[in-house]
Amino acid sequence: MGHAAPPRIAGAAPRPAPPPRPRWMLPAAVAAVAVLLGLGLYAAGPWRAAPTAPVDEVAAAPKPPPAATEPPAVVAPPVVVEKPAPVEAPAPPAASTPGLADLVVGTYLGDVIADSRGASRSDIEVTITRLDRATVRVSSDDRRMGTVDVHLTRNGNQIFAADGNTPFIVDLDRSPPSLVLDPRSELAYRGIRRP
Template sequence: MEDIFISYASEDRERARLFAEAFAARGWSVWWDRHIVPGEAFDTRIEQALDAARCVVVLWSGASVASEWVRNEAAVGAERGVLVPAMIAAVKLPLEFRRKQTADLSDWQGDAAHAGFESLCAGVSRVLGEAGQRVAPAASRGAALPVKRMEGRRIAWMALLGAGVLLLGALGLRWLLHDGGDVGPRPPGPGRPVETVVAAEASLAARIAGTYRGDVMADSKGSSRSDVSVTVTAIDGRSVRIASDYPRIPVVDVSLTRAGEQVLSADGDTALSVDLARQPPQLIYSPRGELSFSGVRR
């Protein structure tokens, strides 16, 4: 069972190849090649792969919008609740898919740091349930991973992550028992104002707090918009409140987790990614699947 099924028109095969390679570099297995084994029914093989994939990424272009095959594959992904759409050309999307948040990759040429690609990967991670288990890019490991990832490697990573969580929990308990356990002000409940976080607290929320300036790249109910401010305010060590001067971006509280130098949304229908390795830090944000914002901290 592959992690990702890429739905695309044959005219976009080279673009699909770039996506397959970029996804593989992040450790995800991919089904995308339309070459079917001789003697095997074309539609049967695609249907099997489509039903088995954990996530369906559709690449919208002029050719794929007009393709009945692609529209049907996207519909299956939407029915299963695993569809993550990307727009690789400036086109009018089919009516039934216009309310689905769509990553804009019309100018993407394979750059893993591209804001639209980061937004797309955040959506894939959310569907796969791996927001806290992102694998480092292949370049940092010295070699590209194969498109089909070995199950044993996934189990090893999960075991390593679990061991790290247990270790952190044990250290935290020891601190509470022997060092007084002064955890500071109680986090605000519903309707309470945001409390000031102690400056010395090395928390995820404090590290990403600030004002980010950038652009709304895609909007399910409108067009793109430039020069938008998004303010991230710490609520407690692992949650933030996000607001904006742009009315289409609602006030949302987001729980946080971390994977390497990436701070990510831990749960819910809001995708957030802050790259702390970049200076200034970059925020990729999609509140409730309505739109996609990308900006840097000022």
């Protein structure tokens, strides 16, 4: 049998509802408990250094009693045998070390899409050859493009001209890699590497 609600007095005002608690109180209480628990674990944690016994109290192997009539034994110094240093393989010659130039060498087929002194042209072949690790020679079957030497630098998977007046970009993210070349900023060539 349940408890009956207290009788309501006629004309009496209803009991006011308790004020609502702010929503942030529960997360704040949980955070406070977590911080206190963490500090308690830190203070009592096993990772703290346990006090060690002084060196005098450490048990050592028992020493034999010294003989009264025997002179002290002469102990020879330990013999140290040095291992020879490991022989490192010599560095490969600079010519065989791959560089930026090795990433862009090849033949590219594309179009001259703009020319300050002439019309656009299609099916132009550009050949890139390696001069050293970071320098290439760019030549073409088109006489207007001529031959230029380009010093290279890298940003991600794009190889750029490091200096000079010839914009040069090879995008290695594309398959096959693409070439953007503007020899002496006189014309604009776009091509892709031939297999």
